[in-house]
Amino acid sequence: MGRIKTNNNASRKDIILQKAAILFKEKGFKAASMRELAEVVGVEAASLYNHIKSKNELLHEICFNVANKFNEKLEQIESTDLSALQKTEELLRFHINSMVQNFDEVFVSDREWKYLSEPYLSNFQTQRRTYRKRFAAIIEDGIKKKEIKKIDATTAVLIMLHAISGIESWHRSKQKISGAELEENMIAILVGGLKK
Amino acid sequence: MGRIKTNNNASRKDIILQKAAILFKEKGFKAASMRELAEVVGVEAASLYNHIKSKNELLHEICFNVANKFNEKLEQIESTDLSALQKTEELLRFHINSMVQNFDEVFVSDREWKYLSEPYLSNFQTQRRTYRKRFAAIIEDGIKKKEIKKIDATTAVLIMLHAISGIESWHRSKQKISGAELEENMIAILVGGLKK
DNA sequence: TTCTTTTCAGCAAACGTTTGTTAGTGTATT
DNA sequence: AATACACTAACAAACGTTTGCTGAAAAGAA
Numbered sequence: 001m002g003r004i005k006t007n008n009n010a011s012r013k014d015i016i017l018q019k020a021a022i023l024f025k026e027k028g029f030k031a032a033s034m035r036e037l038a039e040v041v042g043v044e045a046a047s048l049y050n051h052i053k054s055k056n057e058l059l060h061e062i063c064f065n066v067a068n069k070f071n072e073k074l075e076q077i078e079s080t081d082l083s084a085l086q087k088t089e090e091l092l093r094f095h096i097n098s099m100v101q102n103f104d105e106v107f108v109s110d111r112e113w114k115y116l117s118e119p120y121l122s123n124f125q126t127q128r129r130t131y132r133k134r135f136a137a138i139i140e141d142g143i144k145k146k147e148i149k150k151i152d153a154t155t156a157v158l159i160m161l162h163a164i165s166g167i168e169s170w171h172r173s174k175q176k177i178s179g180a181e182l183e184e185n186m187i188a189i190l191v192g193g194l195k196k
Numbered sequence: 197m198g199r200i201k202t203n204n205n206a207s208r209k210d211i212i213l214q215k216a217a218i219l220f221k222e223k224g225f226k227a228a229s230m231r232e233l234a235e236v237v238g239v240e241a242a243s244l245y246n247h248i249k250s251k252n253e254l255l256h257e258i259c260f261n262v263a264n265k266f267n268e269k270l271e272q273i274e275s276t277d278l279s280a281l282q283k284t285e286e287l288l289r290f291h292i293n294s295m296v297q298n299f300d301e302v303f304v305s306d307r308e309w310k311y312l313s314e315p316y317l318s319n320f321q322t323q324r325r326t327y328r329k330r331f332a333a334i335i336e337d338g339i340k341k342k343e344i345k346k347i348d349a350t351t352a353v354l355i356m357l358h359a360i361s362g363i364e365s366w367h368r369s370k371q372k373i374s375g376a377e378l379e380e381n382m383i384a385i386l387v388g389g390l391k392k
Numbered sequence: 393t394t395c396t397t398t399t400c401a402g403c404a405a406a407c408g409t410t411t412g413t414t415a416g417t418g419t420a421t422t
Numbered sequence: 423a424a425t426a427c428a429c430t431a432a433c434a435a436a437c438g439t440t441t442g443c444t445g446a447a448a449a450g451a452a
Contacts, residue, residue, distance in 0.1 A: 030224060152377065155378060155381040161362065169358075173350070189352055190389060194385065
């Protein structure tokens, strides 16, 4: 019957990806069915396959889109001559803003990546590990330069990244503070915990 | 053929629950099948139903077991006359230790509760909300008494609880620091971030 | 002890659904 | 006329769970 509406310069596939991210976030990748996705998109399930190859393709497009954005930002920050603490703060602010503004995709990438199929799964895991090591290197540099208190850098990264994924709860919450306030509070607690 | 082996005073149902927690943690609740669980237990799928009512029952037993333990601890801490900062630290240490020692169940309770069926789902969500409010009340009390810096208490709770759920990564990691070291580092960063 | 009976706990087979996906066909847009 | 995109119908595979049955262990009676 009705075609998928394409606004602006978004392709029909883009629409499907966007709706898929919302659905995967709400129900989880395994629990979300293609028939449900089709209903949200406003079309029969079989019609989706005119635009995508498989359910798995949807997941790995979402995951790698997000991963690429974070990698780019990390690279950009590494190339500046900010102090280690400033680099950490800027990376954290980027994570927080991404989570506030592109919640669905970032959340799915964070929580549902384990359902990626090979070889994407291995690739993603490697990228993830590498990203964390580079983040930890920034913190270790700060410790050497005595900007940051003497802690295990790996643990610090673990804490910060997971703390940010908790913005999920903020999204769900009824009486929420503003995104800007959330950002300032998170920075105060997280960066405050690093300072000497 | 072979029966489920019951050591000590663990019933066969206990064995199934324990294996289910491990499986749900690894594959996710929806992706884990009863046939897989049966294989891990060493029995045919149908045989599981001599001991349990349904797959859903497994999930809600796991989730409520964990929730009960945390509620008990919170109640106990509330009844002491420690300072707000000390209460926070003790609760955090309890969370960290639970995550280190009873990883499977705590992880499943944290990440897979959304697949609970009603009325357990609503019940669980309410308990969760209540728990966080009481935790936040401790922090707010600390802010009033000027032990803790002026931040949004709800955000602080969100950060701390999610940071702890990140111990998942620590479990997966190859070259890990000891559980005790992990605990001290997390406390240093998280409680350090609260102090004035 | 030995014999009988009840309970426990396993099995294979099948159930009705739901799953992701494909094939073939019609119809609107270009 | 050609291409893009929607539809209906169907597929095999996998799912949670039920049924009916079997043998072993536990309990009771002799």
